[in-house]
Amino acid sequence: MSDMNNNNTTENQNIVTETQETVNTEVVETVDAEAFNLEDEALSKLESVEDVEETAEVKKAPSKEKTSVKKTKKSKKKEEEEEVYHKPIIKRRKPNRSIAGDIFLYLFLLIVAVIMFFPIVYAVESALKPLDELFKFPPRIFAQNPTLDNFSDLFVTLGKSWVSFSRYLFNTVFITGVGTAGHLIVASMAAFVLAKYDFPGGKTFFKLVTVAMMFTGYVTGIPNYIIMSKLHMIDTYWAIIIPAFAFPMGLFLMKQFMEGLPTSLIEAAKIDGATEWTVFSKIVMPNVKPAWLTLIIFSVQALWNNKASTVIYSEEMKTLPFAMQQIQAGGIARTGEAAAVLVVLMIVPIAIFIFSESQILETMASSGLKD
Amino acid sequence: MSQFLKDYVKVKKHNFRVGVKRARLSKACYFFLAPYAIIFTMFYILPVVVSIVFGFTYYNILEAPRFIGLQNYVSLFLEDDIFLMAIKNTFMIAIITGPLGYLGSFLFAWLINELPRWVRSVAVVVFYAPSIAGNCYVIFSVFFRGDAYGYVNAFLMNTGIIDTPILWFIDPRYMLPVCMLVILWMSLGAGFLSFVAGLQGIDKSQYEAGYMDGVKNRWQELWFITLPNMKPMLMFGAVMSITQAFSVCEVTMTLCGFPSTDYAARTIVTHLYDYGFARFEMGYACSIATILFLIMILCNKAIQSMLSRVGT
Numbered sequence: 109m110s111d112m113n114n115n116n117t118t119e120n121q122n123i124v125t126e127t128q129e130t131v132n133t134e135v136v137e138t139v140d141a142e143a144f145n146l147e148d149e150a151l152s153k154l155e156s157v158e159d160v161e162e163t164a165e166v167k168k169a170p171s172k173e174k175t176s177v178k179k180t181k182k183s184k185k186k187e188e189e190e191e192v193y194h195k196p197i198i199k200r201r202k203p204n205r206s207i208a209g210d211i212f213l214y215l216f217l218l219i220v221a222v223i224m225f226f227p228i229v230y231a232v233e234s235a236l237k238p239l240d241e242l243f244k245f246p247p248r249i250f251a252q253n254p255t256l257d258n259f260s261d262l263f264v265t266l267g268k269s270w271v272s273f274s275r276y277l278f279n280t281v282f283i284t285g286v287g288t289a290g291h292l293i294v295a296s297m298a299a300f301v302l303a304k305y306d307f308p309g310g311k312t313f314f315k316l317v318t319v320a321m322m323f324t325g326y327v328t329g330i331p332n333y334i335i336m337s338k339l340h341m342i343d344t345y346w347a348i349i350i351p352a353f354a355f356p357m358g359l360f361l362m363k364q365f366m367e368g369l370p371t372s373l374i375e376a377a378k379i380d381g382a383t384e385w386t387v388f389s390k391i392v393m394p395n396v397k398p399a400w401l402t403l404i405i406f407s408v409q410a411l412w413n414n415k416a417s418t419v420i421y422s423e424e425m426k427t428l429p430f431a432m433q434q435i436q437a438g439g440i441a442r443t444g445e446a447a448a449v450l451v452v453l454m455i456v457p458i459a460i461f462i463f464s465e466s467q468i469l470e471t472m473a474s475s476g477l478k479d
Numbered sequence: 480m481s482q483f484l485k486d487y488v489k490v491k492k493h494n495f496r497v498g499v500k501r502a503r504l505s506k507a508c509y510f511f512l513a514p515y516a517i518i519f520t521m522f523y524i525l526p527v528v529v530s531i532v533f534g535f536t537y538y539n540i541l542e543a544p545r546f547i548g549l550q551n552y553v554s555l556f557l558e559d560d561i562f563l564m565a566i567k568n569t570f571m572i573a574i575i576t577g578p579l580g581y582l583g584s585f586l587f588a589w590l591i592n593e594l595p596r597w598v599r600s601v602a603v604v605v606f607y608a609p610s611i612a613g614n615c616y617v618i619f620s621v622f623f624r625g626d627a628y629g630y631v632n633a634f635l636m637n638t639g640i641i642d643t644p645i646l647w648f649i650d651p652r653y654m655l656p657v658c659m660l661v662i663l664w665m666s667l668g669a670g671f672l673s674f675v676a677g678l679q680g681i682d683k684s685q686y687e688a689g690y691m692d693g694v695k696n697r698w699q700e701l702w703f704i705t706l707p708n709m710k711p712m713l714m715f716g717a718v719m720s721i722t723q724a725f726s727v728c729e730v731t732m733t734l735c736g737f738p739s740t741d742y743a744a745r746t747i748v749t750h751l752y753d754y755g756f757a758r759f760e761m762g763y764a765c766s767i768a769t770i771l772f773l774i775m776i777l778c779n780k781a782i783q784s785m786l787s788r789v790g791t
Binding site (some may be wrong): 359458461 | 498499502505507509510512514515516518519522523524525526527529531533542572574587590591594600601602604605606607608611612613614615616617618619621622623628630633635636639664669672673675676677679680696697710711712714715718719721722723725726728748751752754755761764767768771772776778
């Protein structure tokens with residue numbers, strides 16, 4: 109019974125929402141447990157679950173028919189048993205939780221969440237404050253008369269400087285865009301063969317990549333500079349973009365996720381006469397879209413905040429975080445603009461994360477490191 | 480003995496020949512791997528080798544590197560007081576923020592796991608945002624401003640805890656604690672996401688089985704069911720947080736200045752940058768990089784062997 113259920117859940121993973129899934133598993137499992145002469149606890153659970161189910165069943169896709177047939181049988185069985193036990197229904201999903209503990213822990217969670225988010229809210233709000241409110245003391249968290257002046261000031265004041273704000277913005281966007289796209293392609297190609305083929309050297313190479321995750325770019329910063337100067341890449345965009353292609357965590361996450369793809373899918377395509385490249389571009393890549401987004405978020409996060417001050421010297425090729433530093437060095441009068449740049453810098457990674465959260469979490473589920 | 484050696488060589492030769500044959504058959508694989516492998520070797524493997532080699536030389540970019548043996552390491556540990564201070568600071572930061580950030584990531588991931596779906600996704604954004612917010616930590620320099628109008632100072636003075644404002648980022652006594660606070664704020668990163676996702680993936684029937692077998696409270700459930708299931712994610716999170724904990728430099732450089740008062744906020748990476756990109760003593764900087772590399776790898780290995788015993 110549980111086998112069938114598992115099949116169903118995997119098949120309909122995309123269609124059925126999560127609550128419904130948990131409902132299904134719980135129903136089947138509790139019924140299993142009945143065989144072991146389960147008492148009121150499980151019964152009550154069955155009860156509470158059944159309520160949700162009725163509403164859920166209406167929306168369910170036709171492919172769910174099998175399970176719903178099964179369920180009607182089950183509900184009959186349940187009704188019979190209900191006549192035997194006339195016990196009050198306790199609607200608790202988890203029987204081993206104390207209410208006091210719940211309240212305490214969630215209160216704690218709420219307080220920490222407020223503290224964690226406060227600086228970000230404060231940063232956004234100070235970007236929206238006009239100058240007189242910025243220096244008000246005691247401070248207010250929320251702006252009284254929110255304006256977008258600080259953002260337009262960025263373009264105005266920096267428009268007069270030697271390198272305009274839009275140029276800094278373009279540099280950052282260009283580096284992030286090209287670096288992320290290249291990283292996605294290069295890392296997925298490598299991840300595909302590492303995950304799905306067994307060839308000499310493959311496993312060793314992957315081990316090297318996991319070791320590379322254990323040290324940061326700071327370790328390799330100095331030698332990288334020497335290597336790049338030998339390749340004449342210093343003071344070009346490529347000094348940041350090319351190393352970003354081989355970001356080890358991207359390959360790692362992609363490979364772990366691709367291992368979850370059924371090998372039969374690839375074999376079937378092979379039998380139909382597909383080349384390796386067709387298999388990769390037409391079958392594997394469309395199936396790992398959640399992993400794309402994960403690679404994108406990590407790559408964007410790394411590149412968007414890249415100060416690049418050690419490998420790029422020309423002012424017109426410097427990036428936005430570097431410009432931010434200079435604006436902040438401008439002192440008190442630039443406080444509003446500094447806050448505005450801060451918001452520009454942080455809004456992009458956070459926005460990408462918010463829009464792709466569920467896919468990213470789906471990928472991270474396979475991120476485990478086995479030894 | 481010679482017979483054994485002969486057999487050994489024979490087996491190795493055979494294995495090698497089989498390997499070559501298989502490699503020839505899987506040419507396409509190497510084509511796919513090639514772009515990544517080349518860039519990876521170039522910018523991730525080669526630099527490590529280069530830094531180990533240059534660590535034994537005197538090299539200032541203009542002149543050709545000159546071999547000086549262990550001189551760099553000797554002067555690092557025996558003559559360079561600032562480096563010893565950097566090591567002390569880095570370890571202080573790593574020992575406090577690393578484990579706390581790691582435990583925090585797990586604790587919060589575990590707590591939000593049971594929330595309803597939409598609350599959970601909001602909570603994930605709230606907790607994860609600081610680590611992807613880029614330079615947002617700069618905002619802390621407003622909170623901890625050194626004059627009486629800095630919010631923290633004003634608060635402490637109004638409540639009567641202090642009577643003169645504290646120069647948070649200039650006074651060596653307060654630099655590191657404040658920086659640690661900021662680092663902790665940013666420490667719920669990729670490991671946290673991995674935990675959240677991993678907790679979602681645990682088979683629910685295991686919990687049901689746990690209720691039957693008499694798991695009494697949430698802590699027993701955590702130790703006997705959740706943690707053993709999470710082992711691979713715990714490993715991943717550990718790697719992430721160790722790497723992060725030892726590579727602190729941007730926060731201290733931005734908040735406390737570079738160089739900071741009395742070098743009180745100097746870390747290994749800051750020292751590395753000082754010698755590499757300010758003084759261009761590449762040989763010396765490479766030896767620092769090698770030490771940092773060894774510290775990171777050894778710590779990771781040690782923690783991994785510790786974690787493999789969790790929940791047993």
